[in-house]
Amino acid sequence: MGSRGVTIAEIAEAAGVSVPTVSKVLNGRKGVSAATRRAVERLLDERGYERRGRPGPGSGLIDFVISSLDTQWATALLRGAQAEAARLGADLVVTTTQGRPVGTPDWVEHLAERGSDGVVLVVSELLDAGRAELERLHVPVVLVDPVGSGSQPFATVAATDWAGGRDATEHLIRLGHRRIGFITGPIEQVCHRDRLDGYQAAMRRFDLSADPDLVRHGNSLVDGGRRLGAELLDLAQPPTAIISGSDEQAYGVYQAARERGVRIPEDLSVVGFDDVELCQWISPQLTTVRQPLAAMAREATRMVIELSRGGVRPTPRLELATSVVTRASTAPPPGTRRPGGTARHETRSPA
Amino acid sequence: MGSRGVTIAEIAEAAGVSVPTVSKVLNGRKGVSAATRRAVERLLDERGYERRGRPGPGSGLIDFVISSLDTQWATALLRGAQAEAARLGADLVVTTTQGRPVGTPDWVEHLAERGSDGVVLVVSELLDAGRAELERLHVPVVLVDPVGSGSQPFATVAATDWAGGRDATEHLIRLGHRRIGFITGPIEQVCHRDRLDGYQAAMRRFDLSADPDLVRHGNSLVDGGRRLGAELLDLAQPPTAIISGSDEQAYGVYQAARERGVRIPEDLSVVGFDDVELCQWISPQLTTVRQPLAAMAREATRMVIELSRGGVRPTPRLELATSVVTRASTAPPPGTRRPGGTARHETRSPA
DNA sequence: CTGAAAGCGCTTACAG
DNA sequence: CTGAAAGCGCTTACAG
Numbered sequence: 087m088g089s090r091g092v093t094i095a096e097i098a099e100a101a102g103v104s105v106p107t108v109s110k111v112l113n114g115r116k117g118v119s120a121a122t123r124r125a126v127e128r129l130l131d132e133r134g135y136e137r138r139g140r141p142g143p144g145s146g147l148i149d150f151v152i153s154s155l156d157t158q159w160a161t162a163l164l165r166g167a168q169a170e171a172a173r174l175g176a177d178l179v180v181t182t183t184q185g186r187p188v189g190t191p192d193w194v195e196h197l198a199e200r201g202s203d204g205v206v207l208v209v210s211e212l213l214d215a216g217r218a219e220l221e222r223l224h225v226p227v228v229l230v231d232p233v234g235s236g237s238q239p240f241a242t243v244a245a246t247d248w249a250g251g252r253d254a255t256e257h258l259i260r261l262g263h264r265r266i267g268f269i270t271g272p273i274e275q276v277c278h279r280d281r282l283d284g285y286q287a288a289m290r291r292f293d294l295s296a297d298p299d300l301v302r303h304g305n306s307l308v309d310g311g312r313r314l315g316a317e318l319l320d321l322a323q324p325p326t327a328i329i330s331g332s333d334e335q336a337y338g339v340y341q342a343a344r345e346r347g348v349r350i351p352e353d354l355s356v357v358g359f360d361d362v363e364l365c366q367w368i369s370p371q372l373t374t375v376r377q378p379l380a381a382m383a384r385e386a387t388r389m390v391i392e393l394s395r396g397g398v399r400p401t402p403r404l405e406l407a408t409s410v411v412t413r414a415s416t417a418p419p420p421g422t423r424r425p426g427g428t429a430r431h432e433t434r435s436p437a
Numbered sequence: 438m439g440s441r442g443v444t445i446a447e448i449a450e451a452a453g454v455s456v457p458t459v460s461k462v463l464n465g466r467k468g469v470s471a472a473t474r475r476a477v478e479r480l481l482d483e484r485g486y487e488r489r490g491r492p493g494p495g496s497g498l499i500d501f502v503i504s505s506l507d508t509q510w511a512t513a514l515l516r517g518a519q520a521e522a523a524r525l526g527a528d529l530v531v532t533t534t535q536g537r538p539v540g541t542p543d544w545v546e547h548l549a550e551r552g553s554d555g556v557v558l559v560v561s562e563l564l565d566a567g568r569a570e571l572e573r574l575h576v577p578v579v580l581v582d583p584v585g586s587g588s589q590p591f592a593t594v595a596a597t598d599w600a601g602g603r604d605a606t607e608h609l610i611r612l613g614h615r616r617i618g619f620i621t622g623p624i625e626q627v628c629h630r631d632r633l634d635g636y637q638a639a640m641r642r643f644d645l646s647a648d649p650d651l652v653r654h655g656n657s658l659v660d661g662g663r664r665l666g667a668e669l670l671d672l673a674q675p676p677t678a679i680i681s682g683s684d685e686q687a688y689g690v691y692q693a694a695r696e697r698g699v700r701i702p703e704d705l706s707v708v709g710f711d712d713v714e715l716c717q718w719i720s721p722q723l724t725t726v727r728q729p730l731a732a733m734a735r736e737a738t739r740m741v742i743e744l745s746r747g748g749v750r751p752t753p754r755l756e757l758a759t760s761v762v763t764r765a766s767t768a769p770p771p772g773t774r775r776p777g778g779t780a781r782h783e784t785r786s787p788a
Numbered sequence: 789c790t791g792a793a794a795g796c797g798c799t800t801a802c803a804g
Numbered sequence: 805c806t807g808a809a810a811g812c813g814c815t816t817a818c819a820g
Binding site (some may be wrong): 454455456457458461467468469470473 | 808
Binding site (some may be wrong): 444445446456457459460461463464 | 799
């Protein structure tokens with residue numbers, strides 16, 4: 087690996103200070119003027135000084151950070167990341183944030199001390215402050231399904247959420263639906279915002295006014311789906327179809343429907359989002375917008391590892407295609423003569 | 438953390454050789470007699486010498502090794518391990534073996550180089566050779582749901598599999614079943630063997646001859662359940678109930694039953710094993726033997742971390758209780774007058 | 789705040 | 805095969 091690494095002596099020489107002074111800066115000791123400290127830190131940074139004790143780049147560890155592992159969405163992503171890390175000979179450290187903000191100085195310092203070759207972040211709580219901290223780590227960071235708009239200093243991997251929202255809506259419109267409800271997870275997250283935009287675009291394109299009453303957002307788990315689904319079903323003019331922000335949330339809609347004696351798909355069509363295993367277990371099997379979750383995580387992990395090995399900067403933003411997987415939860419709306427003159431526009435059997 | 442760690446000089450002194458000689462042994466250099474090398478290695482070992490470059494104990498990393506992450510069983514275990522590691526301030530490295538043997542010299546050397554504070558092993562393929570290698574690591578190892586009999590040099594955490602098999606069987610017997618089929622995963626694994634023993638004990642206790650034709654084993658995934666379930670349902674005298682080695686396998690039995698027009702639970706009762714999320718998604722909801730998977734992994738992880746921090750040797754074997762969770766897939770056998778005079782003997786709502 | 793000096797743990801030639 | 809000697813990268817205690 088070329089040179090044996092910069093030494094503290096070289097840094098001292100370059101900074102015009104003594105070796106002990108650099109040592110003090112390195113160890114956060116007192117007794118160094120702010121100006122000197124800053125100058126030395128800059129040099130340390132520039133020359134890529136690697137603390138001998140600390141296993142810097144080359145630890146072989148990639149950090150996979152996700153809000154929680156409690157959903158099938160999360161485990162699908164984890165599987166992809168783990169498989170790719172293994173394939174490329176890296177070890178994957180799995181951390182959950184449990185709602186805590188990401189990129190706190192503590193955590194970044196912990197990563198620096200332990201040694202991390204890169205970070206795959208699947209989190210909604212990335213603080214703006216956290217971004218700056220993370221950049222200080224000097225290891226590649228790739229975001230999966232990132233939140234917040236604003237320019238990212240990091241590369242991102244996502245799905246074509248807008249197209250997914252549009253395709254789900256068109257699938258229902260082609261079946262003959264006109265009153266289509268749309269429920270999503272937290273609307274602050276770009277993926278949900280994008281899908282909603284896709285829905286609205288499809289509705290407009292077919293000259294259907296998107297009744298704002300038919301759009302709800304909240305929790306994307308089963309509970310949220312049950313509550314938001316109930317709200318829609320209890321409207322004076324309920325929708326004949328509901329598109330949901332996740333498969334789990336869609337199952338909550340199933341529950342709300344069952345509680346009201348509404349049959350799926352005879353009285354109500356339901357479309358999920360993600361295509362996790364759940365879709366095939368529940369009855370009727372759930373039509374959904376497939377996100378290639380494992381592939382997204384694989385791609386992000388590959389980017390991080392290749393960058394950590396000196397690869398060139400990849401596409402700053404990668405979007406993998408979604409596709410509608412038609413199963414048994416969607417059908418023409420009640421009262422339709424023929425079962426929707428138009429054929430279902432895409433049928434894919436699950437992998 | 439007491440002393441600053443053994444130095445090469447101390448080892449040299451103890452071995453009656455010079456510092457450079459110890460250094461050579463440490464770095465695998467030539468020019469050391471076999472006898473000296475051996476003596477030094479032993480001292481290094483005994484005194485717990487920690488190579489400065491290598492982040493030995495204290496890396497804060499715990500390795501979680503599992504055959505694959507593709508089942509809900511696996512992710513339930515992972516969740517428990519991850520949560521406990523986070524709680525105790527350790528980072529969890531997740532590795533899948535994908536059927537490869539565990540404890541190969543390569544892998545052990547990799548762990549040594551990278552630094553690992555301990556290993557939680559959830560694997561069926563632990564080689565006997567691997568055990569010796571793993572012991573050389575000098576970090577705590579705890580097995581979850583271990584395979585093979587023979588005395589383990591490592592602590593183990595498991596569920597009360599024997600009682601689980603017995604309880605599932607008794608539950609069905611109390612409902613009035615007499616012909617009860619039993620299908621399991623690979624019978625080499627002690628957990629499956631133990632459950633089968635529990636089944637046979639219960640059958641004997643109720644003076645029911647366990648027809649060997651009613652016992653099958655193979656793959657514990659959906660496919661396996663479908664195939665093994667089909668074999669039982671196609672018998673001249675098919676069982677009125679089937680106990681399965683996993684919930685996924687039980688779902689395979691659902692498929693086999695559906696393909697033959699056999700209704701669950703009217704014509705056939707089905708009991709699963711594990712109590713993963715799947716049980717609640719499928720229809721009818723699956724009665725199952727609950728294994729506290731997350732708790733098992735938590736316990737194993739806690740043991741490893743505490744041992745790595747100097748805790749005392751824990752119980753060599755820990756078994757957490759299973760319990761029958763009664764849902765909709767079990768009922769009295771067809772042709773029964775009253776719906777089983779005996780009440781279902783345990784009802785637990787899922788967490 | 790700063791650095792000359794001593795020291796620590798280890799490695800690298802190299803002489804025997 | 806073995807180790808005295810020199811050296812390396814860093815830290816520590818202390819004088820200015």
